Amino acid sequence: MLVSLDIRDMLIIDRLDLDFQPGLNVLTGETGAGKSILLDSLGFVLGWRGRADLVRQGAEEGEVVAVFHLPKDHAARAVLDEAGIPAGEELILRRVNRSSGTKSAWINDRRASGDVLRALSDTLVELHGQQDDKGLLNPRIHRKLLDQFGGLEPQVSAVRAAWRALAAAREAREAAEAKLETARAEEDFLRHAADELEKLAPQPGEDAELDARRRLMQAGQKVGEDVVRAAQALGPNEGAEGRMGDALRWLEGVSDKAGDALDPAIEALGRALSELGEASAAVESALDALTFDPAELEHTEERLFAIRAAARKHGVAPDDLGDFATDLLGRLAALDAGAGDIAALKDAEDQARLGFDTASSTLSAARGAMAAKLDAAMGAELAPLKMERAVFVTEVRATDPGPEGCDAVTFTVATNPGAPSGPLNKIASGGELSRFLLALKVCLTKDASGLTMIFDEIDRGVGGATADAVGRRLKQLADEGGQVLVVTHSPQVAALGAHHWQVSKRVDQGMTLSRVTPLGPEDRIDEIARMVSGDKVTDEARAAARSLLGVV
Numbered sequence: 191m192l193v194s195l196d197i198r199d200m201l202i203i204d205r206l207d208l209d210f211q212p213g214l215n216v217l218t219g220e221t222g223a224g225k226s227i228l229l230d231s232l233g234f235v236l237g238w239r240g241r242a243d244l245v246r247q248g249a250e251e252g253e254v255v256a257v258f259h260l261p262k263d264h265a266a267r268a269v270l271d272e273a274g275i276p277a278g279e280e281l282i283l284r285r286v287n288r289s290s291g292t293k294s295a296w297i298n299d300r301r302a303s304g305d306v307l308r309a310l311s312d313t314l315v316e317l318h319g320q321q322d323d324k325g326l327l328n329p330r331i332h333r334k335l336l337d338q339f340g341g342l343e344p345q346v347s348a349v350r351a352a353w354r355a356l357a358a359a360r361e362a363r364e365a366a367e368a369k370l371e372t373a374r375a376e377e378d379f380l381r382h383a384a385d386e387l388e389k390l391a392p393q394p395g396e397d398a399e400l401d402a403r404r405r406l407m408q409a410g411q412k413v414g415e416d417v418v419r420a421a422q423a424l425g426p427n428e429g430a431e432g433r434m435g436d437a438l439r440w441l442e443g444v445s446d447k448a449g450d451a452l453d454p455a456i457e458a459l460g461r462a463l464s465e466l467g468e469a470s471a472a473v474e475s476a477l478d479a480l481t482f483d484p485a486e487l488e489h490t491e492e493r494l495f496a497i498r499a500a501a502r503k504h505g506v507a508p509d510d511l512g513d514f515a516t517d518l519l520g521r522l523a524a525l526d527a528g529a530g531d532i533a534a535l536k537d538a539e540d541q542a543r544l545g546f547d548t549a550s551s552t553l554s555a556a557r558g559a560m561a562a563k564l565d566a567a568m569g570a571e572l573a574p575l576k577m578e579r580a581v582f583v584t585e586v587r588a589t590d591p592g593p594e595g596c597d598a599v600t601f602t603v604a605t606n607p608g609a610p611s612g613p614l615n616k617i618a619s620g621g622e623l624s625r626f627l628l629a630l631k632v633c634l635t636k637d638a639s640g641l642t643m644i645f646d647e648i649d650r651g652v653g654g655a656t657a658d659a660v661g662r663r664l665k666q667l668a669d670e671g672g673q674v675l676v677v678t679h680s681p682q683v684a685a686l687g688a689h690h691w692q693v694s695k696r697v698d699q700g701m702t703l704s705r706v707t708p709l710g711p712e713d714r715i716d717e718i719a720r721m722v723s724g725d726k727v728t729d730e731a732r733a734a735a736r737s738l739l740g741v742v
Contacts, residue, residue, distance in 0.1 A: 191673045192315070192642045193257040193280075197231045199249035200287075202704045208691070214668035215675045216687030217706070218717055223693040224704030225677045229317065229646060232256065235285045236315060237295065237307025244287050247701075251288040257281070258314055258642075265313040270297070273306045281314075283307065316635065317644045326601075326630055327614050333557075333599035336584060339634050340560030345553045346594055352546040353593040359542040363535040370532060373525040380522050383504070387515035392497050397508035400494040407487040417477050424470040431466050434459060550595040554586070557597055561586050564633060571629035574663060576656045577622065580605050582629075601630070624648050628660060632667055642673045649680040657682040681721040685738035690714050714739065 197206040202224055217225055234244060235254040245252040258281040260266055270277040275297050285295040285307070295302045297310070326335070337346055373380070426432045438459045445452045501508040524531075561584035568582035581604040589598040604611040605622055614626055628648050635643060649660045661683035668674040668688070678684055690709045695702055709717055715735045716727060723731035 191259045192232075192675070193259050194255075195228070195232060195235075195257075196253075196255040197228075198253040199246040200231050200234070200244050200252040200254060201227045201246060202695070202702050203227060203231070204246060204703050206704075206706055208706055210673070210675070211689045212668075212673050213688035214665050214686060215673070215689045215691070216684045217675070217677050217691045217693055218679070218684050218721060219693030220695075221679075223695050224706075225693045226646075227704060228693070228706070229644065229677065232315070232644075233317070234287065235283050235295075235307075236311035237285075237304040238311065245289045249289065251286050253284065253286045256283045258283070266310050269306070269309045269313060273297075273302065273309075275300050275302070275306075281310075283310070313641070315642045315644060316631075317646060326627055326634075329600045329613065332584075332601050333594065333597060335601075335634055336557060336560055336564060336586075336599050337594075339564050340556065342553065342556055342560065345549070345556055349546070349549045349553050349595045350593050352542070352549040353591075356539070356542040356546045359535070359539040363532065363539050366532050366535050370525065370529075373521060377522075377525060380518055380525070384515060384518040384522055387500065387511060387518065390496060390500060390511075392500070392508065392511040392515075394509050394512060397494065397497055397501075400490055400497070404487065404490050404494060407490065417473060421470065421473045421477055424466060424473060429470075431463065431470060434463055434466065438463065546591070550591065553595045554588075554597050557586050557595075557599065561599070567633045568629055571632055571663070572625065575625040575629060575659045577605075577625055577629075579607060580622070580626075581607065581611065582626070583611055624650055624652060625656070625660060628663060632663065635672075642675065643667070644675045644677075646677045647679065648676070649678055649683050653680065654682075661686040679721065681718045681735065681738055684721060685714075685718055685735070690717070692717050711739075711741070715741065 191212060192210050194210065195206075195208045197203045197208075199205075208228075217228065219225055230244065231254045235256045258266075260277060260279060260281050266281060267277050270281075277298070282298055283295070285293065287293050293304070295304065295307055297306065337343065421429075423429045424431055426435065438456065441452050441456050441459070445456060497508050497511065500511055504511070504514055506514050564584050565582055572578065572580050572582065583602050583604075585600045585602055587598050587600075588596055590596070601614055602611040603614055603626060614623065628645070631643070635641065645664065648664075649657050652660060657680040661680065664674055664676055664683065665686045665688075676683060676687070684690065692707045692709055692713070693704065694707065695704055697703075707713075715732055718735035718738060719727045719731035722734045
């Protein structure tokens with residue numbers, strides 16, 4: 191519920207403090223007095239997009255503060271929670287518009303964006319008039335309004351989920367078909383490459399091993415002859431080992447005749463022969479290692495070159511050829527199994543489509559039932575509004591499937607039996623349209639709680655008994671627990687208000703300013719008398735005002 195509205199320096203309002211009450215609140219005044227400015231200011235603090243030049247001439251900035259009372263279960267609390275703004279029983283919205291055009295907003299003293307304000311406004315206030323700024327005349331949202339009226343959100347959510355499942359199944363099937371098509375386009379290459387690598391059978395580390403072996407064999411060709419000569423020079427025949435052996439035998443043969451003079455030489459030769467034997471054995475071992483079959487070198491080079499050529503061809507490292515071959519085999523296996531996989535995906539898509547068709551059919555049936563219920567509710571609402579002969583029909587027809595089902599919904603009317611039906615704004619006259627929209631709004635917001643409903647001249651174009659019927663329906667709507675604010679030029683509607691404000695203009699130091707005055711019982715008589723008779727209030731007009739107010 192809107193508790194208060196404080197306005198500073200907005201258009202022709204310099205300072206205005208309004209305290210609103212539950213029930214039916216009416217605002218009256220002459221045309222141009224500033225009633226629309228009140229709604230513009232309220233819309234401004236709620237983040238609605240409207241006129242930009244709101245700051246009063248000569249002021250640096252304009253400010254609007256709106257205070258709402260929030261019950262514990264109010265829908266605004268979910269918006270505040272999502273925005274990270276603490277919520278109590280009182281919600282304070284403040285927004286400033288500077289003459290430079292910049293705007294700033296606060297919610298409970300926390301900075302807030304226009305998007306958050308607008309999300310809150312949807313839970314706090316509904317503004318409605320003949321121009322239908324909330325979209326009741328727009329067929330594109332009639333389906334949503336019907337779903338809200340019927341409480342069909344669970345069924346709509348089920349259809350959305352089924353649509354997403356169908357879209358996902360279709361996407362999976364299409365992706366698999368595209369992948370299979372790509373695989374088929376390169377099938378010959380895959381099979382040739384996989385066969386080639388299977389025959390080559392490269393092993394991790396084999397490239398380095400072959401390269402080392404090849405280098406060793408190539409080195410053996412260059413050093414082999416020198417190693418052979420070294421072996422011969424160290425050998426027992428013509429080499430050092432044979433000559434040193436001869437020298438040792440000669441010395442040992444005469445050592446008994448030379449006393450101990452030859453002992454050091456004999457010992458040194460023994461040691462030298464031992465070292466020489468180790469060197470000779472090492473040279474022989476090296477010679478064995480360097481000895482190879484020329485065919486082996488050729489084979490090693492061929493395999494090494496084959497592995498490196500395959501790596502270059504496929505753009506991978508030689509050691510990764512094995513993994514690449516495994517990937518090729520996997521792609522071939524997927525290709526071979528692709529037809530079966532796609533068949534399974536098509537079955538899954540068919541099941542998803544069946545799920546969507548079932549959910550959307552259930553929703554369509556519910557919409558048909560709710561359309562009949564809305565039509566009956568509208569009939570009950572139109573009769574007290576002096577439109578008992580009018581016919582309201584909610585048309586539900588099949589349309590292309592989508593995330594919210596397969597139905598298109600349009601609100602149509604026929605103002606008299608036998609007359610052609612059509613869209614609200616095409617068929618109804620101004621006065622009829624006001625009453626249609628009031629009835630429709632009553633039906634669509636019957637279960638709304640904590641919502642302030644504002645009707646901006648909803649009674650335009652009607653008078654007499656019809657205006658009285660409109661006023662009584664507004665009063666009943668307010669008495670059912672809601673807060674209703676009505677901007678009206680109808681004395682019949684104004685007389686039914688529980689709280690009454692008069693909007694007027696005054697000229698102060700050459701500047702036109704608007705003011706709003708709460709009216710007491712006597713002031714209400716004068717204001718309603720003015721509405722009855724015009725500028726000159728007569729005794730007859732006051733008598734009519736007392737009659738409307740039920741005052742003796």
